[in-house]
Amino acid sequence: MLRSIKTQLTISFFVVMLPIVLFLYGNNLYAKHVVRDKVSETYRNTLDIFVHQTDETMNIISEYLNKLTVLDDNVGQLMSYPYNSDNYILTKVRIQNTLNRDVDFYNLIDTIVIYNKYDMMLSTDKIGQYTKIESMFSENIERMIGDGIDADQGKWKIWSDPRVSGGDFLVNFVKAPTEELYVGAMIKLTDILDLLSIQWNDGDIGEGAIYGPDGRRLGPHKDEAQASLSYEDIHTGDAPYKFINDKESGKRYMILNRSSESANMTTSILVPESYMLQGLPYFQKATYFIMFGILLLFAMYMFFIRHTLFKPLQMLILGMKKISLGILEIRLQTTKTVEFVFLANTFNNMAEQIKSLRIGMYEEQLRTQKIELKQLQAQINPHFYMNSLNIIYNFAALKDTNSVKKMALHLGDYFRFIMKGNRDLISLEEELKHIRNYIEIQKFRYPDLLQCNDQIEDWMKGVMIPALSLQPFVENSIIHGFVNHKRPFSISIRGALAFENSGRYLQLTVEDDGSGFPDDVLRRLRQGESLPQSESSRLGIQNVVQRLKLRYDMSSVDFANASADGGAIVRLKLPLDSNLELHKGE
Incomplete structure (x- = not known):
């Protein structure tokens, strides 16, 4: 089969056209790779800035809590007065005024709380949620403080409670130097996610999410794409990014992750590949049309060669096979090609001569x-x-x-x-x-x-x-x-x-x-x-x-x-x- 003209012509065509197709395909892949790298670099820088700003804000709040326990006179004097004494109550009122002022000043803080074994005071920017937040802290504050002492100092801890809007929040407590007094703050994950959504909307640009150390997604699940993905899908390891396919929607996404230094959480953004490559589909379609055109050209080329070369050759080969089997009545039809007209006429004359010679030889053999x-x-x-x-x-x-x-x-x-x-x-x-x-x-x-x-x-x-x-x-x-x-x-x-x-x-x-x-x-x-x-x-x-x-x-x-x-x-x-x-x- 390799020695047939049909096979050799087919191979020669692919030898000429295959490098062109491979070049177009490789150029397409290279363009995709370059766009992905550039886009991922830009998005990764943006994500780094966001995570860094969030960490800075949490560090500022942590520094504020430390100053409150050390530099604020009212906080320092509170435990020196007997519980429920006039001085204790007056000092508590002054501290509450300070908390109410500061909770509005730090826009990321949801609640500031001061706790000792006799009393707890708090201030929140959500007046309508005060009762729920107070009951939540009353039930969990000792465990929050204990976990914070046992864990790394200065790290914000992730907590969950249905009484808090969004369910998940961050807390951090600082102990006064000389007294059994603790000052803490709460940041709701929904506030951080709101800031994240300003840059990463739920539209074509991308989607954002925050994950805890156990791989659980924190906060409300607004983004449908990330809601269907597991932590194993999101986790990129040491790679700067990776691509995944959403099993439900069938869309392809680029994943970028950045871990926080102030809390045990990871911020993730999900960018649709269609948005990244929105300028490339036209070039891709052009490439596909070119490859389709090459295949169509090959089909037309093979049809032309078959009609002008392969079919007459097959008729000639078939006629020779029949002649070899002794069927001498076979005659070839001439085509419009000059060379095959000559071959057909020569073949027909040869078959007629062989028939005449065979009849004579047969009669001689009988004799x-x-x-x-x-x-x-x-x-x-x-x-x-x-x-x-x-x-x-x-x-x-x-x-x-x-x-x-x-x-x-x-x-x-x-x-x-x-x-x-x-x-x-x-x-x-x-x-x-x-x-x-x-x-x-x-x-x-x-x-x-x-x-x-x-x-x-x-x-x-x-x-x-x-x-x-x-x-x-x-x-x-x-x-x-x-x-x-x-x-x-x-x-x-x-x-x-x-x-x-x-x-x-x-x-x-x-x-x-x-x-x-x-x-x-x-x-x-x-x-x-x-x-x-x-x-x-x-x-x-x-x-x-x-x-x-x-x-x-x-x-x-x-x-x-x-x-x-x-x-x-x-x-x-x-x-x-x-x-x-x-x-x-x-």
Whole structure:
């Protein structure tokens, strides 16, 4: 297949066009990669600025809490007065005024709380949420303070409570240097998310979210894309960014993360790839159209080549195959291409000449076969001459005139058959009569020892067969099988109808009870090899086999021994076709 013109043209086309397609595809990928890197760098810088500003704000608030415990006189004096004393209450009022003032000053602070083991005071910018926030702190403040002391000092802790708007919030507590007094602040995650959403809207630009250390998303889930993603999807590891596919929407997003230094949380932004590459789809579509155009051009090119080159070549190859199979009537139709018109005309002339030559050669071969058949038949005739003359001479010497008469009659019938042997076909009955004359002549040499029986149905006797098809095998049996002249020797001839390959065959069997074929001779006969010079007396067998092959395509001659002790068997299988017609009469 690799050597065919069609394959080579196809490969050559792809060798030329494939680099162009690969260049366009690679250029497209490179453009995407450059845009992603540049966009991710810009967005990462923006995210870093946001996280850094948020950390700075939380650090400022933490510094404010430290100053409140150290520098504020009222906070420092509160625990020096007895609980619920007038001075304690007046100091508490002054502290509450300070808290109310400061909670509005630090816009990110939601609640400021001061706690000791006897009392708790707080201020929040959400007046309507005061009762809920107070009850939440009353139930959890000791655990908040304990967790803060056990954990890293200065780090804001993440807490969750349904009484706080949004559920999640950050808290940080600072202990007064000399008293069991704690000052803390609460920042709601919704406030940070509101600032994040100013830069990262829920539209085409991107989406923002904050995750805790356990991978849980903090705050309300407003963004549908990030709501369907797990922490494993969001986590980028050491990479500056990564791309993921949303399983529900099927959209592709770029993920960028930045961890806070002031709290155990991670800010994540999700940027749709379609927004990043909004200028590239036109170039991508142009690239795809170019590649599609190349494929269309290849299809048109192949159609043109097929019509002008491949189809005429296939017709030429098909015509040559049919010529090689002997179908000489095939002729090619000419096309409009000058070269193939010349090839078609040349092929048609060549086929016509081959047909004429084949007919002449066939007729010459038939004449040659007829001559060869007559030569082979002539080779069989001299085998019996000398023996017959010796027998007549011996009977004459013994003055046995009756035997000489009988011998002369049988010998006359024998030679009369030989004189008619130039005919192509004779009936099976004539062949059997000729064999009986031969056996009767041989009985003069071996009286009371030879016996020949035939089991042939009447309809078979009318079948036409080549002359001297059976007699040479009977003669071979007597010459080579009848080695012990002291015991009787019998020959049987049987006929049967056989069916093979949807055809009818006449099977004739010649079998004797003599010594059988020697192993070497049997092997050579089965393989169709010529016999050595010492076996020249078996010339008649090979002549019969060769004559049958020249006349019939489906004939066969099989040789075998009846047993290990001897007994030669010869089976002739002749097709019952028009060449083996029933004998209508001489």
